[in-house]
Amino acid sequence: MANASEFRAPSSLPPSLGRAILESARAYPDRRALWARGETLTYRELIERAGGMALLLGENSIGPDDRVAILSERTTTLYAAIIAALINGSAYVPLNPRFPPQRNWQILESSGARALICSESQRTMLDEIGGNLPDLDVIILPESGVRSSSGVRQMLATDLARADIGTRFNCEVAPGELAYLLFTSGTTGVPKGVPISNANVLAYLRGIRSVCNVGPEDGFLQIADLTFDMSVHDLFLAWTSGASLSSAPENATLLSSRFVTEHELTCWFSVPSAAALIGQAGLLDPGCMPSLRYTFFCGEALTGAVAEAWAAAAPNSAIINLYGPTEATVAVGGFRYEPGQAEPPAVVSLGHPFPEQVMALFDSGGDPAKDGPGEICLSGSQVASGYWQSPELTAERFFEAQGRRWYRTGDLGRFVDGEGFSYVGRADRQIKIRGYRMELQEVEAAVRKVTGCALAAVLPWPVTESGSALGCVAFVVGQDVADTTPEQCRELLPDYAVPSRILAIREMPLNDNGKVDYRALADRTASLLEDSSCESTDRVKRGVLEARIWTAS
DSSP: OOSGGGSOOOOOOOSSHHHHHHHHHHHSTTSEEEEETTEEEEHHHHHHHHHHHHHHHHHTTOOTTOEEEEEOOSSHHHHHHHHHHHHTTOEEEEOOTTSOHHHHHHHHHHHTOSEEEEEGGGHHHHHHHHTTOTTOEEEEESOOOOOOOTTOEEEEOOOTTOOOTTTSOOOOOOTTSEEEEEEEOOTTSSOEEEEEEHHHHHHHHHHHHTTOOOOTTOEEEEOSOTTSTHHHHHHHHHHTTTOEEEEOOTTOGGGHHHHHHHHTOOEEEEOHHHHHHHHHTTOOOTTSOTTOOEEEEOSSOOOHHHHHHHHHHSTTOEEEEEEOOGGGSSOSEEEEEOOOOSSOOSSOOOBEEOTTEEEEEEOTTSSBOTTSSEEEEEEETTSOSSSTTOHHHHHHHEEEETTEEEEEEEEEEEEETTTEEEEEEESSSEEEETTEEEEHHHHHHHHHHHHOOSOEEEEEOSBOTTSOBSOEEEEEESSOOOTTHHHHHHTTSOGGGSOSEEEEESOOOBOTTSSBOHHHHHHHHHHHHHHSOOTTHHHHHTTOOOSSOEEOO
């Protein structure tokens, strides 16, 4: 994978994602399709379960152009619900049980979802978010006595096995119809939607198959939350290849290497920091994952040190560093790392784009930057049409040049002969926290709201040698931080985005334009943390993100 000529020609796939999954089910009905929380389903069983939900959707006039939200833990029900939406011709909108109810409500409202498939265990959150959306049809799974929420029509799935997969489902959707709608962090404090079409996903599957050869004998480990687009790779590469998908338990990343061995899995996909944490925990012994054939990393910079440690632990696995944002459907290209280097690179190359995709560097004026450095911009069949119902934001990040439509990634890079594109840093204040993309402005908005301070600044902290963040810290001016701040922040932000520290400082450093001088603040961060009284400061400096907020004295 050292140069573009090494990519194979894309393989053919049906015109819709739902149809592609059904074709795998027909070809391999009795092969294992899914393992989640101790329950195993064959392709036949998975499609039958999804079919029951799909029939309920269709019977309630929910079809193409409609969105179906899904709120569930990672059970077989969750995965069947995704397939139900797709074979019904609808798009799925994943919600996260670990998100604050307000955030899930914002996503539901913005998506305009017509239906919500919800696990019974999430009824409490449903009552909090669903009562404000009276036109939402709700399917509660599994069958049980369900207390009605005010203003919400509740439907009960009573027969999950009724499914005529040959004729009853509307899989022949137009390629431009949505497959899913994901919401990522927004600068205004409101999540922004990224609509991804069937054509976008199928283009990604063709691209990724140009660098790997997977089939029914393979087993995929799914680590990422469904609200993280890396999950798209695991689900659909597996289910369109007749392979099996094993869902790792939530919050069990450190045990994932053992999970691979126990289940004899062959395909791994995660952010590099997950591999680093496993190594730090002493669970990445040489040769401990001999079954792995393919390892994909994406979402943040991959260091040579992590790549070498992983190669030793999985000696039979190819290691491929993928690159791409949510707006370009998981990843648009990559680089195959060759282990055993005497001096591993500080950061592994991003490589070259897939056959249908284009990567280029542009300067701040919007002109080509040739070899760089410049902003990495993307074009091709995987790039989304824009942001969901946000023409202003779309105009900021998408542009026309050289006869193509481009997406500005905000990543800075350069081009190196023989290796392709390399990552230099970020052009804006969007960061990755443990692989999850987050706008620091959104965290600042939450801190201002819960503290009542007019001025707040947030910085990534601590930052690893590769430049990825393990957490963040916040600074406010002129007042102490209340004891209630931790819980209030958790009502507005995902756990990974909650600041590990909120410090009160006398004044905020400003630049000549009167804006917060983040560089000056970053220079003072270490001393400010050392000066604040907190028994856990040393642990924070070692990079262990605690799931609470410490207040400064």
